[in-house]
Amino acid sequence: MFYRETGQFKTSYRTDQAVFPIKQDAIGIWVLLAILFIVVPLTFNDFWLNSIMIPTLIFSLAAIGLNLLLGYAGQISLGTGGFMGVGAYSCYKLTTIFPDVNILIPILLSGFVAAAVGVLFGIPSLRIKGFYLAIATLASQFFLVWAFGRIEWLYNYNPSGAIEVPTRRIFDIAVTGPHATSMTRYLIILSIVVVLTWVASNLVRGRIGRAWMAIRDMDIAAELIGIKLLQTKLTAFAISSYYAGVAGALMVFMWLGAAEVESFDINHSFLILFMVVIGGSGSLIGSFMGAAFIWVLPIFLRSAPDYIGLEIGAATVEHINFMVVGALIIFFLIVEPNGIARLWQIGKEKLRRWPFPY
Amino acid sequence: MRTRKLLMGLAGVAMLAGSNFVAPTPAGAQESIFIPMLTYRTGPFAGSGTPIMDGMHDYLTMLNERDGGIGGVMLEIEECETAYNAQKGVECYEGVKDRNPVVINPYSTGITLQLIPKAPVDQIPILSMGYGLSATAVGEAFPWTFNAPATYWSQMSAIIKYIDSQGEGISGQTVGFIYLDVGYGREPIPLLDQLGTDMGFEVVKIPVGVSDMQNQSSHWLQVRREQPDWMIMWGWGAMNPTAIKEAAKVNFPMDRFIGVWWSGGNVDVRPAGDGAIGYLSVNFHGTGTDFPAIQDIIKYVVEPGLSLSDPDVVGDNFYNRGVSNAVAVAEAIRTAQQVTGVSVVTGVEMREGLENFNLTAERLAEIGLEGFMNPMQITCEDHAGAHPVYIQQWDGSAWNRVSDWIEPMSDRVRPMLIAAAEEYLSDKPEWQTQECN
Numbered sequence: 001m002f003y004r005e006t007g008q009f010k011t012s013y014r015t016d017q018a019v020f021p022i023k024q025d026a027i028g029i030w031v032l033l034a035i036l037f038i039v040v041p042l043t044f045n046d047f048w049l050n051s052i053m054i055p056t057l058i059f060s061l062a063a064i065g066l067n068l069l070l071g072y073a074g075q076i077s078l079g080t081g082g083f084m085g086v087g088a089y090s091c092y093k094l095t096t097i098f099p100d101v102n103i104l105i106p107i108l109l110s111g112f113v114a115a116a117v118g119v120l121f122g123i124p125s126l127r128i129k130g131f132y133l134a135i136a137t138l139a140s141q142f143f144l145v146w147a148f149g150r151i152e153w154l155y156n157y158n159p160s161g162a163i164e165v166p167t168r169r170i171f172d173i174a175v176t177g178p179h180a181t182s183m184t185r186y187l188i189i190l191s192i193v194v195v196l197t198w199v200a201s202n203l204v205r206g207r208i209g210r211a212w213m214a215i216r217d218m219d220i221a222a223e224l225i226g227i228k229l230l231q232t233k234l235t236a237f238a239i240s241s242y243y244a245g246v247a248g249a250l251m252v253f254m255w256l257g258a259a260e261v262e263s264f265d266i267n268h269s270f271l272i273l274f275m276v277v278i279g280g281s282g283s284l285i286g287s288f289m290g291a292a293f294i295w296v297l298p299i300f301l302r303s304a305p306d307y308i309g310l311e312i313g314a315a316t317v318e319h320i321n322f323m324v325v326g327a328l329i330i331f332f333l334i335v336e337p338n339g340i341a342r343l344w345q346i347g348k349e350k351l352r353r354w355p356f357p358y
Numbered sequence: 359m360r361t362r363k364l365l366m367g368l369a370g371v372a373m374l375a376g377s378n379f380v381a382p383t384p385a386g387a388q389e390s391i392f393i394p395m396l397t398y399r400t401g402p403f404a405g406s407g408t409p410i411m412d413g414m415h416d417y418l419t420m421l422n423e424r425d426g427g428i429g430g431v432m433l434e435i436e437e438c439e440t441a442y443n444a445q446k447g448v449e450c451y452e453g454v455k456d457r458n459p460v461v462i463n464p465y466s467t468g469i470t471l472q473l474i475p476k477a478p479v480d481q482i483p484i485l486s487m488g489y490g491l492s493a494t495a496v497g498e499a500f501p502w503t504f505n506a507p508a509t510y511w512s513q514m515s516a517i518i519k520y521i522d523s524q525g526e527g528i529s530g531q532t533v534g535f536i537y538l539d540v541g542y543g544r545e546p547i548p549l550l551d552q553l554g555t556d557m558g559f560e561v562v563k564i565p566v567g568v569s570d571m572q573n574q575s576s577h578w579l580q581v582r583r584e585q586p587d588w589m590i591m592w593g594w595g596a597m598n599p600t601a602i603k604e605a606a607k608v609n610f611p612m613d614r615f616i617g618v619w620w621s622g623g624n625v626d627v628r629p630a631g632d633g634a635i636g637y638l639s640v641n642f643h644g645t646g647t648d649f650p651a652i653q654d655i656i657k658y659v660v661e662p663g664l665s666l667s668d669p670d671v672v673g674d675n676f677y678n679r680g681v682s683n684a685v686a687v688a689e690a691i692r693t694a695q696q697v698t699g700v701s702v703v704t705g706v707e708m709r710e711g712l713e714n715f716n717l718t719a720e721r722l723a724e725i726g727l728e729g730f731m732n733p734m735q736i737t738c739e740d741h742a743g744a745h746p747v748y749i750q751q752w753d754g755s756a757w758n759r760v761s762d763w764i765e766p767m768s769d770r771v772r773p774m775l776i777a778a779a780e781e782y783l784s785d786k787p788e789w790q791t792q793e794c795n
Contacts, residue, residue, distance in 0.1 A: 050452045096785070149539060149567070161544045162471050167788055178479040179788065256448055258472040260541055262568060263445055313666060314437035315399030 003351045019201060036190055041183045049182040050255075052299060056292050057186075057193045058251045063275040063287035064200055065243025070273075071281030072204055073236035074216025075125050079118075079137040080244050080272040082144030085264030086114040087245025088252040089154050092163045095253075096156060103168040103176055104188070107249045114245020115238040117144070122237025126230055141266055149261045164258045176253045185254045192250065196243060201284055203239065212236055244272075278332050280339025289340040297325060390434040391427070391691060391703060393418060394454040396464050399666075401441035402571060403595030405625050406676060410465065411437070412667035413680020414687075416659045417651070421688055423658040428688055429695045431702050442595065444468040451476070458704045461485050461687060461712075467542035470503075477502035478790045482705040483712055485690070487683045488513075488619060488642065492545060493778035495742035497713070500779065501792040504712050506686065507642050507734050507745035510618070511549040511775065512766035514590075516747045517616055517640060518553050519764055521588050529558040534586035536577060536593070536601060539565035543592045549774060550590075556770070562586055571597040578604040589615045598626035606633025613638060616749065623676040627752045637752045638760070642745065643682040643731040645757050647673035650726030652681065675750075675757055682731055689725075690715050713738050732763060738794035744768040 003024050010016040020026040040053065066080050090113035094106035121140035125133050148154060155163050167177030174180040175188060203209050211232045214222035223229055252259040271294065279290020298321045305312045312320075336342055350357065395414060398407035418433050427433050438450035447469030451462065455476075462477075462484050464470045470490035477484050484503045486494070492509035494500040508516075522528040535550060537543030543565070554561045562584050564577050574597075581589065589610060593601055598621045605615055613636040617626075622639025630637075647653065652673060659665045660672055671677050694703045694711025703711065715736040722728055735743055746763035783789050 046456060047453060051449055055449075099785075162468070162541050164471070164475065166785055178475040256445060256472065257475065258444075260444055260468050260471075262443065262468070262540065265569075313399075314397060314439040318400045318439040318441070 003348070003354075005352070019205070033194065037187070041186060046182050049186045052296060054182065054186055054189055054255050055251075056288075056295050057189050058247050058255060059272065059275060059291035059295055060288045061193050061196060061250065062244050062247035062272050063279060063291045064197060064284060065240045065247060066272050066276050067279075067281060067284065067287045068200060068204070068212070068243065069236050069240035070276055071283065071286075072209060072216060073212035073233065073240075075122070075233060075236060076130065076134045077137040077237075077240070078134050078266070078269050078273065079121060079140040079144070081264045081266060081268030082141040083114045083118055083241045083244035084248025084251065084268065084272075085144055085148055085261075086117045086241075087111055087248030088259055088264070089148060089163065090114070090245070091249035091253060092156075092165075093154065095166065095168065099166070099168075102170055103253065104170070104192075107192075107246060107253060110249045111242040111245040114248070115242040118237045118241025118244070119234050122234050122241075125233050125237065138266075141269055145261055145265055148264065162258050162260045163252065165253050165256075176257075178257065180254075189250055189254050192246065196246065197284060200243070204284070208232075208235060208239075274329060278329060278339055280341025283339070283341035285344065286339050286341030289344065293340060294325070297328070389702065390432040392434045392436070392454075392457055392459050393687065394450070394457075394459045394462065395435060395437045396440045396447055396450050396462070396466070396469060397437045398440050398442045398465070400439060401443070401595075402568070403442040406595045406598065406620065406623055407442065407465065409623065409625070409667070409671050409674055409676035410680040410683070412665060412671065413677040413682075414463070414684040415680070416655045416665045416667060416672075417681045417684035418688065419664055420651075420655045420658045423662075423664070424654055428691050429701050431695075440466065440469065442466050442468075444472055448472050455480050455482060460691060460703055460705060460708045463487065463683060463687070464490070467491070467545060468540055471541050474500070474503055475786075480705075481709075483709045485683075485687065485712065487686055488679075489542065491782075492549075492742075493775050493782055495740060495775050496779040497737065497739050497741040497792070498779075498794055499783055499789075499791055500741065501790065502709060504736060504741045506715070506736050506741065506743050507732070508747060508766060509742045509771070509775065510546045510592075511771045512742065512744055512768070513618065513640055513747060514546040514549050515553065515767040515771050516764040517590055517749075518550075518557065519767060520616070520749055520761060522557070528588075531587040532560045532562060532584065534562045534564060534581055534584060534589040536564040536566060536581070536589060536591050538571070538592060538594050538597050539567045542594060546592060548778070549771065552774065553767075553770070566593070566597055566601075571595065572600050574600050574604045577601075578608045578610075581605075581610060582608045587614065591615065591617045591621045593617065593621045593626075598623065599629040602627055602634050602637055603630045605637075606630050612636035613751070616640065619679070619747070622750065622752075622757070624671075624674045624757075625676075632754060634752055635754045638749050639752075639757075640747050641675065641750045641757070641759075642747050643678055644729060645673065645675045645678055645750075649728070649730050651685075651730075652678070652726075654726060655681070678730075685725070685727065685731075686715070686717070686734070689717050689721070712736055712741075738792070744771070 005022045008023050020029060062080060062084060069075050069077050087110045091106045091110035094109060095103060121137060124136040128136060155161055165176050167174055167179055173184060175184055211227045214227055215232055219229060275290035275294050278293055280286025301321050301324060302317050397411040398404055415435060418435050421428060422433055440447040440450055447464060447466060451473055459482055462482055464473055464486060467489050470486045473484055474491060486505045488507060490505045492511040494503035494505050495509045550561055564580055566574060566577055591601055615637055617639035619640045622641060627634040627637055656672060660669050690711040691703055693714050694707045695701055697710050697714050698707040700707050717734045719733050722730060732745055734745055744766050746765045748759055748763050749761040750757040751760045
């Protein structure tokens, strides 16, 4: 009733091609941003910010990165965890070499290191496809994790082998390290994620994004119409790894505070892959939905028995958690292979005709 | 099709609504002492973790059941599952830190490393009992972190001392060091290298990645090639039984294979069968059930069915390790109550209790644990104490003590700890230190 475009006439190409062609959506996104930027920091407590909002945002960014590669360019990758690690370790190196530089600069620069590494491991994509490419990126995952553990220079010869985040300040406000409040960190992460999402949404709608999708749908046809495979595929790897790298740097610097090699292992890559698959490949909003789903569901399952008054041991809950998440993944793959984003879309279509569907 | 979509939509809405439930209980007026436990009863480290968690849980529950808590205040014990994963551990920590936990026992060196910088800010002490960052023994530099009864470095020096006391001495020999390739396993390396140079023995390092824990044939092939005179192991979880089985397979002499105190679980040696006979491991507390306090656990907790533990496991090495940790927590709470006069202690008082911790032989006898462990003292300067350890040997069915209490080489270890602490603090200008008189 309220959600429909009756009376909204498109009078120019510009309005016709807007990201949100329906006025309610365009207003909705501003309302959502206002809630995220103003209401959430004022009302949520530390647990909510630190255990739910911050990780969800960071994983969303990583999922967007993988989605650009997998959902838009059609190149499967199992190396996201490793690329996130490259971001985290290069940010650590940069900020320890230049301690006085504003921390946001190393965080954003570290993405470029990850992009360079991504391009290097993306080269095989020119020759191999599908499962075989997955195996090639798997190699990058194992190699990178090996490098993080073995090359002592990367963690500044720290005997524990872990990287620890030093306290860094912007305008005298601690933004990293134990003194940084969750609200500061949340707002910084949110700003970076919003800006990078905006960039991504423009990328996929523009020339580069169209080239990616052409390759995804049929690479021979794309080549015939004049798309350079090498450049386009490598751009996809570079941009995807940039997002993963920034997400990795944010994960260590703005959320965990320290990291070991294990934080970037193969399970981490799978986690991001599940987020993309469940959220919906080829959809930016799906990346957010998938990340929220995979991250929040276990936390919800963990605290749910308490509220019903059931006494279940922590380990049992963890086992139930594995089963439920596993079952849900299968359920989604069968019932809605295009992920939650597709459900969202169907819901919106129905809403436009409600209450008089035809 | 439509109804199905509708149902799914409803399920989604229900989940969104349900997620509002997740808000944690606010820290209001407290009547009990909250002790969160970071456990790992799942994953590849569950074999080592479960008995420890059970021992700790059961002793604290026994205090609740038998004495009504400590000093008349009940203990609230809550578990959070980490699967030995540092990321999940931090998540658990963030979830409990607003509820006035009295102390955090991370039970993982990786988690400890991440929590060390948070402890002074949140004012929650960390008790990493027999693990964690060795340098945190320096109390002046790390007011909020405690790692009694001994650091990994002290323990390593005691092992080297034991090897040196056997037969021809350690000089000129080759010592193999097989370790789990995470923060925990790497921790003793600086000391081992230093002692190698000082005492003239060669060190061969063999790292085992987490993903290779159950597949160590290549590592032990390397052992066979290098022919070390001794092997020292810093293993955990599924790595331990695999290493002991592989050692037996390559016929490495078991009485020259020494495990850290985390590599001496009954579950670690049993899979190798007779091949494990003679295997050595370090320890700092007694095994078995012949202690009145353990009998009380059986009577008040295990028999009424309040324990998650298999009754046969009670008294196993790792079960008793958990008990020893719980004893340290309980005695520190008691000390804190005496020192500060506050009965419902929280982190700030607990830190006082830990710094004044003094578990004497008389006190051990009083709580029904005579001879269970060496008397243990923590001071403001030394948060580990240089407590002696002993070596035990597996005879196929039980652990037997084969050495006297071995004092660590404090004269060598302490200066290195201070240097390491200084280095840790060197890039942290805002670190909170303390003066000890």
